[in-house]
Amino acid sequence: MSLDYLLDAANWSLSNPEGFPQRILEHLGYTTLALLIAAVIAFPIGLLIGHTGRGALLAINLGNAGRALPTLGVLMLALAAVGIGLVPVTIALIVLAIPPILATTYAGVRSVADETVDAARGVGMTEPQIAWRVEVPIALPIIIGGLRNATLQVISTATIAAYAGLGGLGRYLFDGLATLEYDQVVAGAIVIAALAVAIDLALAGTQRLLVSPGVGGRGADNRPTTVRPEPKPEPAG
Amino acid sequence: MIEFESVTKRYPDGTVAVGDLSLKVETGQITVFVGPSGCGKTTALRMINRMIQPTAGRVLIDGADVTARPEAELRREIGYVIQGAGLFPHRTVLDNIATVPILQGVTRRDARSSALGLLERVGLPANLGERYPSQLSGGQQQRVGVARALAADPPVLLMDEPFSAVDPVVRDDLQQELLRLQGELGKTIVLVTHDIDEAIRLGDEVAVFAQGARLAQFAPPADLLAAPADDFVAALVGRDRGFRGLGFTDGNEIALRPIDHDVDGLALEVDPDGRPLGWRGTDGLLPTEGTFREGANLRTVTDLVILSPAGAAVRVDAEGRADGLVLLEDLAGSVRTQQRERLTALATAEDAG
Numbered sequence: 001m002s003l004d005y006l007l008d009a010a011n012w013s014l015s016n017p018e019g020f021p022q023r024i025l026e027h028l029g030y031t032t033l034a035l036l037i038a039a040v041i042a043f044p045i046g047l048l049i050g051h052t053g054r055g056a057l058l059a060i061n062l063g064n065a066g067r068a069l070p071t072l073g074v075l076m077l078a079l080a081a082v083g084i085g086l087v088p089v090t091i092a093l094i095v096l097a098i099p100p101i102l103a104t105t106y107a108g109v110r111s112v113a114d115e116t117v118d119a120a121r122g123v124g125m126t127e128p129q130i131a132w133r134v135e136v137p138i139a140l141p142i143i144i145g146g147l148r149n150a151t152l153q154v155i156s157t158a159t160i161a162a163y164a165g166l167g168g169l170g171r172y173l174f175d176g177l178a179t180l181e182y183d184q185v186v187a188g189a190i191v192i193a194a195l196a197v198a199i200d201l202a203l204a205g206t207q208r209l210l211v212s213p214g215v216g217g218r219g220a221d222n223r224p225t226t227v228r229p230e231p232k233p234e235p236a237g
Numbered sequence: 238m239i240e241f242e243s244v245t246k247r248y249p250d251g252t253v254a255v256g257d258l259s260l261k262v263e264t265g266q267i268t269v270f271v272g273p274s275g276c277g278k279t280t281a282l283r284m285i286n287r288m289i290q291p292t293a294g295r296v297l298i299d300g301a302d303v304t305a306r307p308e309a310e311l312r313r314e315i316g317y318v319i320q321g322a323g324l325f326p327h328r329t330v331l332d333n334i335a336t337v338p339i340l341q342g343v344t345r346r347d348a349r350s351s352a353l354g355l356l357e358r359v360g361l362p363a364n365l366g367e368r369y370p371s372q373l374s375g376g377q378q379q380r381v382g383v384a385r386a387l388a389a390d391p392p393v394l395l396m397d398e399p400f401s402a403v404d405p406v407v408r409d410d411l412q413q414e415l416l417r418l419q420g421e422l423g424k425t426i427v428l429v430t431h432d433i434d435e436a437i438r439l440g441d442e443v444a445v446f447a448q449g450a451r452l453a454q455f456a457p458p459a460d461l462l463a464a465p466a467d468d469f470v471a472a473l474v475g476r477d478r479g480f481r482g483l484g485f486t487d488g489n490e491i492a493l494r495p496i497d498h499d500v501d502g503l504a505l506e507v508d509p510d511g512r513p514l515g516w517r518g519t520d521g522l523l524p525t526e527g528t529f530r531e532g533a534n535l536r537t538v539t540d541l542v543i544l545s546p547a548g549a550a551v552r553v554d555a556e557g558r559a560d561g562l563v564l565l566e567d568l569a570g571s572v573r574t575q576q577r578e579r580l581t582a583l584a585t586a587e588d589a590g
Contacts, residue, residue: 119323122288122395123337123385124313137327212327214369 005172006187018171020191026167027195030086030158034093035151042098043143046105050139051131056106063099071096071157079164089161096157097150104146108139138215144207148200155196159188169195238264239285239393239425244294246280254280256450257294263442264299264392267419267426271436272446272453272473281446282395282429286315298393313337316386316394316424321402322378324370330356330381331366337389348388355384360414376407380414387422396428400435412438433473437461437481445470459485463579483536483572488529491538491571493552493561500547500564511558516547528553535572542568 005011013019042063049055074095078088112135120134136143159170172188175181208216239262246255255277262268270278283289284296287308296303303311324333334355335348356366359380370378379399386394399415400408412435419426430436436443437458445461447453447469454466462482465471471478496505496513503516503523515522526544528551529537541550541563548565 113323115319115321115323116325118288119317119319119382120325122286122312122317122319122323124309124311124340126309129309129340134325134327138325140327212369214325214329214371215327 002183005183027169038094038097042101046102050106050109063102067099084165089164100146100149108142109135112138140211148203240297242295244291247292264425265423266441268442269436269440270429270444276446277450278429278446286312316391318382318386318396318399320398322382334384359384375403394424394426486535488533488535488538496559500549503547513559
């Protein structure tokens with residue numbers, strides 16, 4: 001076992017259709033597509049059941065059932081149903097990504113303090129305004145946490161695209177195993193792991209940018225929070 | 238004016254939170270709903286801005302049924318302050334205060350600049366504007382909560398246990414501040430509390446709710462103390478109600494004696510400027526134990542009379558010069574007369590009603 005394959009410059013050439021840059025792009029493509037569709041499905045449902053408190057039991061149980069499904073099994077089913085290609089792979093990855101996004105969106109919205117929601121309603125926000133301007137921003141750290149979780153799982157699992165005849169970093173694993181070229185397998189695994197860590201760091205950075213310092217805890221940390229004396233009203237003028 | 242017309246709130250399980258409530262909240266006054274927990278006072282308050290829908294009856298604001306308008310629009314014109322303030326943790330203090338004007342279509346820039354003025358109005362320094370709620374003390378958060386409620390300049394302000402989550406010293410501060418603000422703004426305020434002392438201190442009118450959502454008494458605080466409607470109100474008002482009630486009576490009614498009046502062998506001694514030094518008697522100079530000015534209430538005057546070695550309170554003018562004495566016998570006569578008049582008036586009103 002060696003790192004020769006990983007360190008071979010030819011494998012990093014941009015013009016090589018089977019090189020790492022090309023495979024990384026394909027891999028990210030499958031990942032992004034699946035995550036986008038999963039988020040479009042799971043986020044509104046999580047927000048709705050989190051805001052209304054209705055249907056939570058059903059949605060969470062469905063989500064957990066989805067989590068228990070083996071992704072390879074789902075892929076097989078999808079392959080049988082729609083044939084080889086991008087669609088079955090994407091379906092399998094969506095099924096994988098929905099539960100963490102759904103569960104954390106729901107949990108995040110539920111975690112917003114009742115008095116905060118009561119105040120929002122009391123000052124005259126409509127229900128969609130409460131959801132978008134109060135619940136989502138406050139729940140954002142938890143929601144993004146779920147998205148990061150889903151992203152990690154999808155990136156590592158998107159290797160199955162190669163099994164369904166597509167590209168992506170899974171090619172190195174499946175091809176290497178088939179031809180007993182283990183340095184190729186090792187190279188693929190290392191690149192997938194590195195990619196997963198890099199994307200997670202990027203999402204962590206996004207989280208820092210998007211989440212209000214008031215709920216992220218950062219703002220609260222850089223100033224003293226000990227009891228300070230009540231300020232006295234200063235004379236006007 | 239806010240009117241409750243036979244308002245009832247009955248929950249599906251049969252619990253009656255508010256039963257056939259009828260009362261009028263006068264414009265420009267602080268009306269306090271007070272009572273033990275579970276008496277329906279908060280439910281009654283929340284029916285004004287439709288946070289809770291009545292199962293029967295109507296709530297009217299200036300003659301208009303509150304259900305005639307969309308909920309959100311109605312609520313934007315009614316200030317709302319809750320226990321613990323309920324600030325939005327993800328928004329800065331200024332953005333919290335600017336919430337309602339922005340909902341009403343004011344630009345963020347304009348709303349934030351008026352928010353700065355409100356910050357000062359509720360007694361907070363401008364540099365708190367960019368902080369987040371978690372960086373403020375409980376009392377400061379509550380002030381921001383009041384500022385947020387005032388931001389759209391609503392004629393009506395609903396306050397649900399606004400000062401219950403802060404310690405007694407801060408609460409005292411906030412109560413004083415509310416009275417000062419109300420003196421400037423003259424809003425129609427409905428405030429819910431379980432603290433009868435807070436009700437008596439803040440209310441122009443106090444509605445006492447009893448268990449089972451019954452309105453036990455609706456009267457100004459002085460009447461509540463002088464003549465509780467029943468044993469429940471008497472027990473809620475508590476001990477010393479006679480003495481506490483003196484706080485609502487003007488001390489200027491009592492006859493003043495000249496400062497050279499001899500009180501049971503003691504004479505008031507003053508310095509060359511006329512400021513009181515003490516009571517001169519055969520045992521030497523005894524302290525006056527304090528003085529009062531014109532406009533002081535009877536409770537202050539009575540306290541001074543009790544503390545004085547002469548049984549006489551010393552009144553001073555703006556420069557601190559003694560200008561009159563209130564004697565124990567004059568005070569007693571005045572207290573008796575006023576209480577008699579009050580009870581007679583209440584009895585007459587009851588007969589008439």
